[in-house]
Amino acid sequence: MRSLTVTLLAFSAALSGSPPSNSIPVIAMKSGQDSTMCDITLDFLCMLSWHYFDGIEIQGWTGCEPMTTVADLCDQTGMYATVSPMYLGHLGDLFCDDNWARGSAAIGAVNAFVQSSDSGESVTAAQDASAMRDTLIHYCRALIDDEGGWETLWYYDTWNEAPAWQRNRMISESFAYDDYYPGMFTQDTSVSEVLDTGVWSWTGWMLDSLGSEHPLTSTFSTMHQIEFWAGYTTDSLSKAPDFHTQASSVRAFIGTMYQVYDPAPPIPGAVANRPEVLGCNAYPFRQVGVEWEADSGDTELGDSLHTWMLEHYEEALDSTIVVASRELDAHGNPFPVHYHPQAFGRVGGFQIWGDREATELIYTSYKYRLPSPAEFRMLCHLALLRQAKGIFPYSIRSYSEGAGVFDAGLLDEHLVSFGAPPEEWYYSGRSHDDFHYAPPDLIPPFRDGFDPLCDLPQQPGTSGERSEEDYLEWKFDAYGRLWESLRGTLGEIAVMAPELSGLWWWRGFEDEAEIVHPDSTLPVLYLGPEIRVFTDGAESHAWLYYVNRYCREEGCTFEVSVCGDSLPEGALSGLALDHSRRLLIPVSIDNGTFHFLDTLEAGQGRLVEFVPEETGAEIRITRPDVSVAPGGPQTPVRDFRFTAGDELDIRAVFYNLGTESAGRVATELYDLTAAESLYACAVSLPGLSTDGYACACDTASYVWDTSPGDAGVHRLRIAAEELEGEDGRDNSVEVVFLLDPPDWAAEVRGDPWDMTEATGFQPAWMTDDIECEAGWTAFTDSVGGMFEGEIDADSMQCNRLHLAVPGPSSGWIDASVYDRLELTAWLGASCELWLGWVSENDRADSCLVAGLDGGWGVRGPFDMGGSLPDSLLKDIWIGFRDDAAEEGLAARIGRVRLTE
Incomplete structure (x- = not known):
């Protein structure tokens, strides 16, 4: 066997600060903000990796908890992080006490930079250019100090949707000083120039000059104008932005200049301050409501209103991603854009229900709706077709924005899969009520008649002790479908990425290919595919990228064709290498036209390369x-x-x-x-x-x-x-x-203490994982995989749950090996956790493990090595105590682990 050209033994665990150059990075947006970063665990990051994510997006203070813990977990797993740092984010936040913007005074004035009240009504502080420079240096240095050792930190993404915020304030009938926030652009509603003495330009320059290895960027939303759609009309239509405004803001951002202020003449000229990357969000999946329809049931996936909105937002992608790709750097490289596909929808709150007692939903047009799995897949591929170089699904987390809005994301509000077993989320804090998560049979894309590919089971019955669990599983399984489809969608992107990452449109030839449905009779509500011609830096031959936009059928066969005279000589050939399936497709050539048939699933995209008959091994x-x-x-x-x-x-x-x-x-x-x-x-x-x-x-x-x-x-x-x-x-x-x-119960007993239902004889506590109890009462069985019981007040000083241990000594617990205790449980109040045992020589003992807070959580693992005897245990129990308790304690236990 030949030896490796470069031995892997030379590799260390050191990580680069950015994903590999031959990848299309996938980042989970809204993974954590401030305190919600506590939900980011090793389990969560690994789960993302196994679904082909490359990292997370988080917001908060660097250098302190919980972000320092998250940074360590990212380094352990190799998951990259894009960070919205509070050190810089507050500068452009009108509602922050320490906001700053370039005011209307001259750059040499003592009040060149201003701080505003949160309404923008008045100036609360001012400083000159020199002081502003010192302020920015202070914050940038603090941020750089916090970077130390964080190997997977990629870049800083802050001032989210800055162009739209700043322009909207310019044209709104509001207070004068809010026009300046966030301080990115000049005071021109065309947003065609980033202010070279503004806070944004100066911050980016200072951060780079002080030695930060992590670029500063921002994410642009869609600035656009809708005249007529489902009866919807843009407010202040004459002042509304259009896609030319969007394109202007993109060009201005990429062309950012930096102007230093020096009071001593001559003043130096402005210099290039070009950022490295740009984020883009465009969310096309909207509700079409009863306000503009005779019957809310008339709307279907792919109807004229949904198609109009999709194509409208495709124009937004053209005005952002395509425009950016044409802004070449000094080396002729296009400017990369990372796209944030819509992975959320409005499913609860007053905007959906009107009030908490309502039984009928309000289908308000233009509110977000969840995409179907095929629609999300299509949206990712439509962005890649337009040369996006990153896919950042928004949002990984479900979230609320006050009582009026509740949006479902890919996972629930605690980053738990909607399809997880009930014992993992029932007591975790996930909202159970329909006010937050509407029944799926009432809303698209799940409700009957909307998506032919969605087969939603009937609601379960409402009787029996498990009726609530049955209903919630039915409801949340529907919400979990998008996440369950994600491994397939992101997997096909990962397979194409090594090839696609280095390709761009072949300028001047990008529209020279054609893809059509070969049948004269088209399917119902048919939406045609799209195709573009790509090439690499050598421009020697062509690649084709095409997408099936018809999401109402499992798959469609299309004819792909290119006229040989439309591309430079040698660009086409009689074979096409399919980079999705990694096989060759024979290409027919008739009268100078190269063509072949290909079948694509709903929403699927494909990348093929024209290759000669003989190619070297790769x-x-x-x-x-x-x-x-x-x-x-x-x-x-x-x-x-x-x-x-x-x-x-x-x-x-x-x-x-x-x-x-x-x-x-x-x-x-x-x-x-x-x-x-x-x-x-x-x-x-x-x-x-x-x-x-x-x-x-x-x-x-x-x-x-x-x-x-x-x-x-x-x-x-x-x-x-x-x-x-x-x-x-x-x-x-x-x-x-x-x-x-290794967990003792799983490895030795062969059955973990996970509180599964008893088989055969049914004890009062409903599970074989508990041998017997003392001091417990009021057993219930409403949630599968959970022990449910209560301790009365008289037993709060002495109660026990004896965990199942096999009788023969060969099955006893070796406490010298298994000495880490972990408990997953919901507790009705704070209490102490105790552990007791009987050793092989019949000596009984117990000890305090830890004080536990009430509520749900995974407690531990606790190191019991200093308390347990160095011998076999033939009996083991846990207890919950509170010597001062005047009331009993309700407890729900999902799992007990005793590990090495």
Whole structure:
């Protein structure tokens, strides 16, 4: 076996501050703001990684909790972070006490920069240019000091939607000083120039000059004008922005200049202060309401109103992403834009219900609605078709904006999957009532008659102890469908990314391809596909990117064609390399027209490259190509969470994208966290068949025999040797594994203490995971996978739940090994947690574990090594005590773990 060209043993766990250049980064927007960052856990970051996210977006104070903990978790998992830092964000926030903007006075005036009241009615403070410069240096230095050691910090994204905020205040009938906030543009409603002596330009310059390695950028919303749509008319139509305004703001942002102020003449000229990247949001999925319709049930996915709005927002993408791509830097490189596709919708609050007692919804037009999985997929591909270089779904988290608004995101308000078992969210604080989460059969995209691809089951019955759980599972399963589809959508982006990341439209030829439905009779509410011609820096041949916008059927077959005379000579050929499926498509050539048929699923996009019949071997592997072989005939595992001590069979599929055989290729599995090689093997890669529609691939099998000491997170790199003449960046991939410490009940007893329902004889407490109890009463069984009981006031000093331990001594607990206690529970009040046991020599003892707050949470793990005896335990119990309690305690327990 040939040795690796660059041995992986040279790799360390060190991370770059930005994603690899051959990737299309995917960032989870609204992961945490201030205190809600406490929801960001190792479990959450790993779950994102397994769904092909590359990082998170967060907002708050750097250098202090909870952000410092999040920073450490990001570094452990290799998940990147874009941060909206409070050090800089407050400068442009009119409602912050320390806001600053460039005022109307001359730059040399003592009041060149002003601070306003939160209404913009009056100036509360002022300072000259020199003092403003010192203020910005102070905040930038504080931010840079907090950067130290945070390896996965990518860039700062602040002053969200600044152009729209500033322009709206310019034209609104409000107070004079709010026009200046946030201080990005000059006082011209065309927003065609970023103020070179403004707070934004100065902040970006200072941050860079002081040595920050992390760029400063902002996210632009859509500034636009809607005259007629479902009866909707833009307020102040004559003053409303249009897409020319949007394009002007984008060009101005990219062309930012910096003007230093020096009172001593001659004053130096302005210099370039070009940012590195721009964020863009455009949310096309809107409700069409009864105010403009005879019947709210008339609206369907893909009808004329929805299609008009989608295409309107596609113009917004053209006016942002496409415009930016044409602003080349000094080296001729286009300007990259990261797109924030809509992954949220209004599902609750007074804007939906009118009042809390309402039984009929208000379908107010233009309010956001949740996209269907196919619509979200389509939106991602439409942005990539327009050259977006990052996909940042908004929002990963569900959230409220006061009682009037509740929006559902990809996950619930605590970052828990909607489809998770009830024991993971029932007591976590997720809103159960319909006021916050409307029944899905009442709202699109779930309700009957809206989306032909959505099959919503009937509401369950309303009787029985589990009736509420049954109803909530039915409701939340619908809300979870978008998240459940995400691995597929983001996975196909990850597969194309190594190729697409380096491609841009072929200027002057981008519209020279055609894609049509071949049938003369089109489907109901048909919406045609889109296609663009891409190329690389060499401009030697063409790539095609096309998207199926018809989201009402599982799939459609299209004819793709390009006239040979419309592109430069040599751009087309008789074979197309499909970078999604990694196979060749034969291309027919008739009268100079190159054409082929392709079938796309609803919302799917495809990238194909015209290639000659003979191409050199080129290896490629991406994250979706990695899995763990299941123990039986089940689907390969892609949630890489296992128990330390398991033997794992990690499978990696390597593809050859060339027609030349790569032969026998050396590969390796390397643990970046532990800095050690785990396994090496070879794959044999044939060449692609020019007959088409067959992959050239081989699967590597790596055996990782983990040990209990491997518990924790591991960043693993899988790589193949680099072949001569190929781009070696595509030969490796990183994946995250999470190994839990061995849990005694799961490993030895063979049944975890997870409070599942009893089989056979039903004890009063409904689970076999509890052997017996003392001091408990009022047992219920309303939520599966939970122990539910109460302790009366008289038993608050002495109560016990004896956990199930097998009778034979071979099944007793080795306390010298298993000495970490963890409890997942909801408690009705604060109390003390106690642990008791009986050792193998019949000695009974107990100890205080910790004081616990009331409410839901995962408590621990607590180190009990100093309290437990160094022997076997044949009985173990937990208790909840409060010596001063005047009332009893209700408790709901989801799981107890005793781990190594």
